Amino acid sequence: MTKLFLLGKPVIKALRGGFPRRLGRILFVAINIGFLQSCDHDAFDGIIYKPNGEIAKPEELSAGISTIFSTVSGAYDTNADWVTGELLTRFNRGDGLYDNSRGVGTGSGNGLGPIFGGYSCGACHRNTGRTTPAWVTGGSGAGFSSMLVYITRKTGGYFPEYGRVLHDQSIYGVKAEGKIKITTTTEKFKFPDGEEYELITPHYEITDWYDYEIKPEDLIISVRAPLRHVGMGQMMALNHDELKQLAAQSNYPEYGISGRLNYVTEKGKYDIGISGNKANHQDLTVELGFSSDLGVTNDRFPHEVGEGQSQMMGFANQGVEISTRDMEDVDLYMQTLGVPARRNVDDETIKHGEQMFYQAKCHLCHTVTLHTRPRGSILLNGTQLPWLGNQIIHPYSDFLLHDMGQGLADDYPSGLARGCEWRTTPLWGIGLQEIVNGHTYFLHDGRARNLTEAIMWHDGEGAASRSIFSHMSKEDRAALLTFLNSL
Numbered sequence: 001m002t003k004l005f006l007l008g009k010p011v012i013k014a015l016r017g018g019f020p021r022r023l024g025r026i027l028f029v030a031i032n033i034g035f036l037q038s039c040d041h042d043a044f045d046g047i048i049y050k051p052n053g054e055i056a057k058p059e060e061l062s063a064g065i066s067t068i069f070s071t072v073s074g075a076y077d078t079n080a081d082w083v084t085g086e087l088l089t090r091f092n093r094g095d096g097l098y099d100n101s102r103g104v105g106t107g108s109g110n111g112l113g114p115i116f117g118g119y120s121c122g123a124c125h126r127n128t129g130r131t132t133p134a135w136v137t138g139g140s141g142a143g144f145s146s147m148l149v150y151i152t153r154k155t156g157g158y159f160p161e162y163g164r165v166l167h168d169q170s171i172y173g174v175k176a177e178g179k180i181k182i183t184t185t186t187e188k189f190k191f192p193d194g195e196e197y198e199l200i201t202p203h204y205e206i207t208d209w210y211d212y213e214i215k216p217e218d219l220i221i222s223v224r225a226p227l228r229h230v231g232m233g234q235m236m237a238l239n240h241d242e243l244k245q246l247a248a249q250s251n252y253p254e255y256g257i258s259g260r261l262n263y264v265t266e267k268g269k270y271d272i273g274i275s276g277n278k279a280n281h282q283d284l285t286v287e288l289g290f291s292s293d294l295g296v297t298n299d300r301f302p303h304e305v306g307e308g309q310s311q312m313m314g315f316a317n318q319g320v321e322i323s324t325r326d327m328e329d330v331d332l333y334m335q336t337l338g339v340p341a342r343r344n345v346d347d348e349t350i351k352h353g354e355q356m357f358y359q360a361k362c363h364l365c366h367t368v369t370l371h372t373r374p375r376g377s378i379l380l381n382g383t384q385l386p387w388l389g390n391q392i393i394h395p396y397s398d399f400l401l402h403d404m405g406q407g408l409a410d411d412y413p414s415g416l417a418r419g420c421e422w423r424t425t426p427l428w429g430i431g432l433q434e435i436v437n438g439h440t441y442f443l444h445d446g447r448a449r450n451l452t453e454a455i456m457w458h459d460g461e462g463a464a465s466r467s468i469f470s471h472m473s474k475e476d477r478a479a480l481l482t483f484l485n486s487l
């Protein structure tokens with residue numbers, strides 16, 4: 001056995017924190033059923049062991065029993081230890097459907113395009129993380145961009161004949177809808193102690209626009225970099241009552257902070273929005289991702305994107321290109337990924353940096369601890385994942401919307417989110433992004449080249465934090481960054 005992973009009553013008691021006893025007991029049974037399959041030869045002794053044989057400390061356990069102890073490039077792309085047997089088979093299927101480039105034409109594994117943004121989920125979410133954002137190479141003119149360019153009319157609403165995003169890729173014989181061109185301007189700044197930093201502002205423009213009647217100037221666009229897929233299952237299992245409570249409490253006039261939940265209507269249901277940079281979706285958008293990002297039709301979105309375009313005539317009514325069963329495996333894959341444990345929690349610099357994190361009030365938005373609801377999560381096609389239930393988790397996010405100032409604003413409303421509002425990005429796993437993806441670009445469009453730039457972009461409700469950070473000594477700032485890298 002490579003990884004010892006034992007769970008018993010004391011841990012459950014800890015994991016249960018705050019929930020009614022009865023629900024906790026139900027969960028205890030549910031989890032044990034899962035565990036009996038995977039490690040029936042192990043006695044439950046209430047301890048989670050690290051690969052080196054040490055007992056894990058509570059602060060290392062980012063996501064309770066879904067915590068994994070990986071620090072390599074596969075750290076975002078590894079299943080939680082409770083994923084065994086049939087679940088593991090489905091995890092691996094989902095992983096393949098997520099990563100394998102889809103081919104042109106019909107048949108299993110195909111259906112790409114005719115117009116699309118990426119040739120697989122993994123093309124943009126490389127290693128289940130963030131592919132390098134395209135502003136670095138000037139945009140999609142030279143090829144693929146990995147960014148999503150949302151488009152709407154100035155009057156609101158999207159273009160049925162275009163879809164929700166700019167499809168800057170196309171199969172042979174079809175014209176892409178346009179390309180995103182990205183130029184940048186750089187400004188130099190100084191911290192009060194004299195240390196220099198720069199902020200890069202990207203400027204976006206759509207070129208080679210397909211339509212003659214709609215002018216690119218008539219569009220509002222919002223450009224997004226892919227998000228890390230750390231803690232997707234936990235995010236889907238969040239306790240909505242706790243989030244509502246958090247939104248009610250998120251009011252700190254002394255720091256100018258007040259968060260609120262996004263609400264969106266999807267599948268006929270008006271509910272809390274949670275995923276995406278503006279919390280603009282209720283779930284992990286698997287059906288929308290296949291349809292809108294890859295051009296792969298499915299039961300929920302049976303029409304090819306851009307079907308209204310004259311060049312699409314020959315592609316209508318080709319049938320559904322991915323089954324709901326397959327999409328559920330992709331959903332399962334994302335939700336059963338392990339969440340990397342925190343590292344070096346006893347290091348003095350990191351402990352000091354953690355204090356600085358609190359001192360700068362980062363935790364008022366990047367909420368350290370949340371809980372998942374007792375029943376866990378339910379996948380696209382009804383499969384239940386009770387293992388995700390009743391866990392104490394450390395996402396470093398309140399999943400609320402905050403006004404982050406004009407510098408970051410995209411003037412692109414989504415649900416209740418206004419142009420200047422963004423969802424607090426969860427920070428778990430952030431310290432491993434460089435190992436996983438080979439870069440340290442952050443923020444919704446990847447404009448920050450490192451953690452310092454990401455913090456110095458905080459404005460609006462984030463201005464007080466930025467100011468406290470910038471007035472710290474160089475050592476304190478460095479310690480805070482070292483702490484972030486331990487997440």
Ligand code: HEC
Pocket residue numbers: 098117118119120121122123124125146147148224225226227228229232274275276277278280283284285286289290293294330334
């Ligand atoms: C063209 C690039 C691209 C492709 C292809 C793509 N994504 Fe994404 N994905 C993004 C971007 C950009 C975002 C951020 C969107 C936003 O802010 O609304 C995102 C966001 C997400 C999120 C929300 C994550 C969070 O933390 O809230 C999920 C889940 C997701 N994608 C899953 C998928 C799946 C599944 C597929 C394949 C079916 C896919 N994506 C294909 C670029 C892509």
Ligand code: HEC
Pocket residue numbers: 257277357360361362363364365366402404408422423424425430441442443444445451454455458461462465466469484
């Ligand atoms: C008012 C709420 C708020 C406060 C306070 C706050 N943040 Fe943020 N943070 C956000 C939001 C919202 C985003 C997403 C902004 C975007 O992408 O444009 C973000 C993004 C980030 C990112 C980029 C994450 C990524 O992967 O792209 C980092 C790093 C970060 N914050 C660190 C901090 C630190 C450190 C502090 C304290 C010095 C802090 N934040 C204070 C709300 C806040």
